[in-house]
Amino acid sequence: MRNLKRMGATLLALALVLGMNLTAFAAVEDTGFSDVSADAWYADAVAYVRDNGLMSGTSAAAFDPDGTMTRAMLAQTLYRAAGSPAVSGSDSFTDTAEGAWYADAVLWASRQGVISGYGSGLFGTDDPVTREQIAAILWRYAGSPAAEAGTDFADEADISAYAAQAVDWARASGVVNGADGNRFLPRASATRAQVAVILRNYLTASAPAEPEQPGESPRVLVAHFSATGNTARVANAIAETTGGDLFELTPAEPYTDEDLNWTDENSRVVYEYENPDARNTELVTYTPENWDEYDVVFLGYPIWWYDAAWPVEGFVTENDFTGKTVIPFCTSSSSGIGESGQRLAGLAGTGDWLEGQRFRSGASDADVQAWTDSLGL
Numbered sequence: 544m545r546n547l548k549r550m551g552a553t554l555l556a557l558a559l560v561l562g563m564n565l566t567a568f569a570a571v572e573d574t575g576f577s578d579v580s581a582d583a584w585y586a587d588a589v590a591y592v593r594d595n596g597l598m599s600g601t602s603a604a605a606f607d608p609d610g611t612m613t614r615a616m617l618a619q620t621l622y623r624a625a626g627s628p629a630v631s632g633s634d635s636f637t638d639t640a641e642g643a644w645y646a647d648a649v650l651w652a653s654r655q656g657v658i659s660g661y662g663s664g665l666f667g668t669d670d671p672v673t674r675e676q677i678a679a680i681l682w683r684y685a686g687s688p689a690a691e692a693g694t695d696f697a698d699e700a701d702i703s704a705y706a707a708q709a710v711d712w713a714r715a716s717g718v719v720n721g722a723d724g725n726r727f728l729p730r731a732s733a734t735r736a737q738v739a740v741i742l743r744n745y746l747t748a749s750a751p752a753e754p755e756q757p758g759e760s761p762r763v764l765v766a767h768f769s770a771t772g773n774t775a776r777v778a779n780a781i782a783e784t785t786g787g788d789l790f791e792l793t794p795a796e797p798y799t800d801e802d803l804n805w806t807d808e809n810s811r812v813v814y815e816y817e818n819p820d821a822r823n824t825e826l827v828t829y830t831p832e833n834w835d836e837y838d839v840v841f842l843g844y845p846i847w848w849y850d851a852a853w854p855v856e857g858f859v860t861e862n863d864f865t866g867k868t869v870i871p872f873c874t875s876s877s878s879g880i881g882e883s884g885q886r887l888a889g890l891a892g893t894g895d896w897l898e899g900q901r902f903r904s905g906a907s908d909a910d911v912q913a914w915t916d917s918l919g920l
């Protein structure tokens with residue numbers, strides 16, 4: 544490997560760095576390297592890459608922060624960050640040495656498409672890695688995410704086409720910032736200290752989220768009124784597919800078949816329909832146990848005269864839906880759900896009411912499941 548080119552002024556390095564949250568990281572008391580003082584701008588990044596086994600010193604006592612990072616070194620660092628997965632075979636580059644310390648890393652990086660060679664069989668093993676190369680390499684390592692172009696750097700025109708999107712991504716995600724004068728300096732080679740900072744920025748920003756703890760999934764209630772069983776069947780299917788609890792809204796005086804005969808002008812429903820004051824249907828229970836614990840409330844009803852059957856209204860007005868997502872659903876012979884959901888939301892005055900869903904009276908479990916799946920609960 545040829546001698547590592549040194550970059551001179553630390554100030555230039557500081558200007559180059561890519562300094563998301565530089566001050567957000569606590570200063571380290573002792574870096575363990577004689578050439579990295581505890582108050583250096585890169586000290587905690589060096590500690591991070593050392594503690595995470597990503598970069599080691601160039602000797603037992605030295606980190607060589609101003610030393611140039613070669614492409615082979617970067618391959619090795621990313622390979623370690625990926626957990627050093629097993630590889631077999633050998634690469635086809637003409638400038639890599641079989642069995643070298645970087646051999647597995649270069650093989651892995653080229654096979655993953657993270658660091659491709661220059662063409663003509665060259666990997667550029669000992670070449671210093673440039674700032675635009677680092678951006679491109681990390682971008683590919685991150686899975687080539689799409690990025691907004693954002694504000695151009697003053698030297699945007701100097702950025703190679705292959706790295707343009709990667710630089711946009713790196714800037715947008717806080718992995719790199721510009722140097723003085725809003726310059727990116729795409730062809731400047733990066734020091735080991737700079738690479739440590741970039742890697743720390745990238746890896747801490749992309750650390751996987753904490754896995755969701757059991758019990759954090761929303762608790763679901765499926766409340767429903769059903770006079771002839773159609774809405775109840777849909778409610779059962781919703782509870783089945785969402786793991787929700789059923790809560791049936793039962794009128795204190797149940798509706799008989801005669802009561803429901805809307806073709807009989809003397810029936811109960813016709814009377815109640817024609818006399819809104821009589822629609823105040825008393826329920827056996829208005830509030831389920833553990834009401835406060837539910838995050839999502841499905842609310843089901845049949846359509847009566849193009850609107851929600853009124854026996855659900857007592858449930859809506861008697862309960863506080865604050866903090867809950869409410870999802871109306873209905874069954875009907877042919878009418879749509881219309882404005883019924885909005886009307887109930889207005890009666891409730893609380894809760895986050897989503898657009899509702901109408902099912903035909905004979906809806907299948909598969910119809911219901913397709914809908915609940917689409918909700919992505």
Ligand SMILES: Cc1cc2nc3c(=O)[nH]c(=O)nc-3n(C[C@H](O)[C@H](O)[C@H](O)COP(=O)(O)O)c2cc1C
Binds near residue numbers: 804879
């Ligand atoms: C009083 C009454 C009024 C109804 N009005 C309508 C209506 O306006 N539009 C419609 O498509 N179906 C209407 N239907 C049919 C019901 O909405 C449909 O049968 C529904 O699936 C019944 O649900 P359930 O079995 O849960 O009570 C009405 C039924 C009754 C009893």
